Amino acid sequence: MTGLLAGVRVVELGGLGPAAWTCTFLSDMGAEVLRIDRPDRTDLDFTENWMRGRARLEVDLKEPASRDRVKELVRRADILIDPFRPGVTERLGLGPEDVMADNNRLIYGRLTGWGQGGPYAKTAGHDGNFIATAGILATLGPADRPPIAPLYYAGDWASGTMPLLVGLLAALYERERSGRGQVVDAAMVDGAAMMLMQVLALRDRGVWTDARQANQLDGAPWFNHTYRTLGDRYMAVVAIEPKFRRLVRETLGLTEQIALDEPDRWAVDRERVAEVFASRTQDEWEKVFAGVDACVSPVRELSDLESEPHLLARGVYQRIDGKLHPAPTPRFSRTPSSIHPPLDSADLVGRWLATRRDHR
Structure with a gap:
């Protein structure tokens, strides 16, 4: 693997959406990503562009021997991604206290919708629920119709993937000084609240109304x-x-x-x-x-998209094996990111287990 994060090892506990997209960014920047999935998973196409550049290992985490195998890999990792509801990894013996005791340099990335605490923490939800609660959804859509959900862009992507990714990279940077890892707790409801910063500032100044399509930035003016x-x-x-x-x-x-x-x-x-x-x-x-x-x-x-002149000139989209991929972003001058081919899980696991990393 080449790129800014070459040498960084990531264990991705298999989830959907924003946690998986975070790992795609890390892979594009050169990290080795090993995704752990249950053996009977049939709801995903693991050749799709948003699952690119990683290895995949099928493991039944309910079996003690399988959990021990994952723990051995986590001992040799730099980052662990937990996409589950609060308490799930703790019940599996893979919570922060369980795995960071053997690897005090580990950065434990948690991504949930509601966060680890609060009255909704263990309640089911999707991105639309989180942006609805945080206040984002009420600002979107025309004045004479109900609010319109912006696909997954505002919730999963902007409120989930981006805060988690920033947190992981910041924790990696801080680890260079302290020598210690930490838990990065990203919640989509928190990330959605961050996106309201400018709207709240305008509202405090009295230049934003709560009505949709009635403000300068929400499609109301002709310009x-x-x-x-x-x-x-x-x-x-x-x-x-x-x-x-x-x-x-x-x-x-x-x-x-x-x-x-x-x-x-x-x-x-x-x-x-x-x-x-x-x-x-x-x-x-x-x-x-x-x-x-x-x-x-x-x-x-x-x-x-494939014929738009500006996108074409910059190579914003790339077709690989018949599938359309967005090119990696951002762009680096010395350590460019790239779309890496799938990693061989047996080779990656073998190399990791052959490398002793004693972080205790």
């Missing part, structure tokens, strides 16, 4: 909205600053017809802008705004 074009495609206008709004008005030929920013006129002005955008195709509007620094972009469909 921060998405418009249908001829041919049923869309253009995104995100001209937040006045200088960009002026360019948009000028390019659309609406300088005298719409206000620069008058909230009482937002709805009327959106209708006027919508009428203009509906008069041409997306391709035509893309040509009109080419070279105009006005924060106006075509809304790409998933079928456009």
Whole structure:
């Protein structure tokens, strides 16, 4: 393995979504990831892009001998990822106290929806539940309809994967000074709360209302909205600053017809802008705004990704063995990340067990 985290060993207890995506980031950056899964698992395609770059070992953690085998591997690891509800790994004898007693350099990453404590801690939930409780979901969607769930982007990804990943990397950095590992406790409800920081600040200043689609940043003004074009495609206008709004008005030929920013006129002005955008195709509007620094972009469909000029130039997507992969991010100048092929579990386990790491 090559990359920034070459030499870092990760044991991933098999979960779904945000914990698994965290391990994909670690793998792309060069870490060796060994995923532990139950033998009868049939709900996942382990060749999919979000499971890339790791080895997979089938283990029944309910069997004492199997747990002991995993403990031996954890003794030689740098990171353990626990994606289960509170108390599950403790019952299996794989909780922090169990495994860190034999490896005091271990970084124990826990990812849950509700956190390790609180009245909902052991309650079932999915990403929509966590962002609903934290206040995120109430801010999303049009004014005249119920809140709209943003797929898994806000909950699993932004509120789960990103905080856990940052926490693990920070703990690895701190370990270089202290020589000791620690538990990283990431909860999606906590991560969702972090995403509300700017909205809460605006609300405290009295410039944000609790109504949806009634604020400058939630699609209410004409200059921060998405418009249908001829041919049923869309253009995104995100001209937040006045200088960009002026360019948009000028390019659309609406300088005298719409206000620069008058909230009482937002709805009327959106209708006027919508009428203009509906008069041409997306391709035509893309040509009109080419070279105009006005924060106006075509809304790409998933079928456009491999032909979109900017994405193509940067290699943002890569097709490997017939499957479309997002390229690793971020990009490093000296130790580039890469999409690694699947690791051979027998080889990886053999190498780990042959390496003595006495961390006690």
